[in-house]
Amino acid sequence: MKVLVIGSGGREHVLAQKCSHSKLVDEVFVIPGNDAMSKVATIVSEIQESDHELIKDFVVEHEIEWVIIGPEQPLIDGLTDALEQTNAKVFGPNKAAAQLEGSKEFAKKIMEKYNIPTAEYQTITNKDEAAEYVEQCKIPIVLKKDGLAAGKGVIVALTRDEAREGIETLYETQNEKVVFEEFLDGEEYSVMTFVNNEFAVPFDCIAQDHKRAFDGDQGPNTGGMGAYCPVPHISEEVLQETNQKIAQPIADALVSEGINYFGLIYIGAILTENGPKVIEFNARFGDPEAQVLLTRLDSDFVELLEKVYKKEPITLEWKDESVVGVVLASKGYPGTYKKGYVVEGLEELDQYFVSALKKNDNGQFENNGGRVMIAIGTGDHIESAQKNAYEQVSKIKSDILFYRNDIGHKALKAQK
Incomplete structure (x- = not known):
């Protein structure tokens, strides 16, 4: 085919x-x-x-x-x-089903209606009202632009000053729809779920993304600076609870709303002291989680799609290895950055996936966007996969790229 x-x-x-x-x-x-x-x-x-x-x-x-x-x-x-x-x-x-990602408010209303665990929230559509709200709300607070923002429409304000700055950033006009969410504390993880209406099959291997731009989870939120799988410190019991309380319920909720959903639901989850809760839903594979999960997936992917389409039983087969992916991004990302700088060394890498490189007239690759590529490392465990990933990164020669040095650190810390 x-x-x-x-x-x-x-x-x-x-x-x-x-x-x-x-x-x-x-x-x-x-x-x-x-x-x-x-x-x-x-x-x-x-x-x-x-x-x-x-x-x-x-x-x-x-x-x-x-x-x-x-x-x-x-x-x-x-x-x-x-x-x-x-x-x-x-x-x-x-289009109707993709609102699950396209509108933060739509997703929150569905979760509220069907008792799917998530953060408490409030939608504010006026900049002046938002300014008043952040003067008296509980801090930390999370601000989310209602529509798509390429992974950059979320601000985690740890102080009131940061909340004020967030309003200036997200309210480009006086009237914007912004969702203000209760800050949830805990370990974040990503669950990809095949969905064909009420038929929902969550991946039994999860990934963990690194959203902040710099080491130690510092700096602004990005579309993702790296990911790894599996996540050894998130237990099988937690994954089962995520399926029972989130994955299957959101599939059933969409059916109840008369929405036909065929595709993938990405569950951005967080393990709080009260159990798993939803941070966000995406209507497609996460990036960079997809790169590490699909590298580890041993099943025939198109065969899986056929089974989801027919609602046939699925067993996901995984390689007996860990995978770490390190994103290389243009300096300045997620803010402004320059394009057109030569990136060399790709032919020396064992495995990588490209987001924003294009060839110039001389046949050389140049950066052409914010997140440029991801270098993949595999190994018997996270530590060896991480070592391999950074060996791959060291082969890339460029004056324009930066990356985090601690992708996978939470897994290694949890294992000690």
């Missing part, structure tokens, strides 16, 4: 690789892809992921059997709905 992956980042790079390894797949295409994906797929860079009509025409013309939508924006914009007019099966929720 022929498979089409939509997107151009590291998550789509690993999805294309997994599809290319499937015994069911003859050819993989990526729209628009990036130059580093050419080893695993045919890159269709002349079509943009926002051009639904051209994508639809491509799917029909090339007789694509599966379309896998990687990023959130095409889901929010209704690409799945557009592709329903073709014969392709689409892994990714329709």
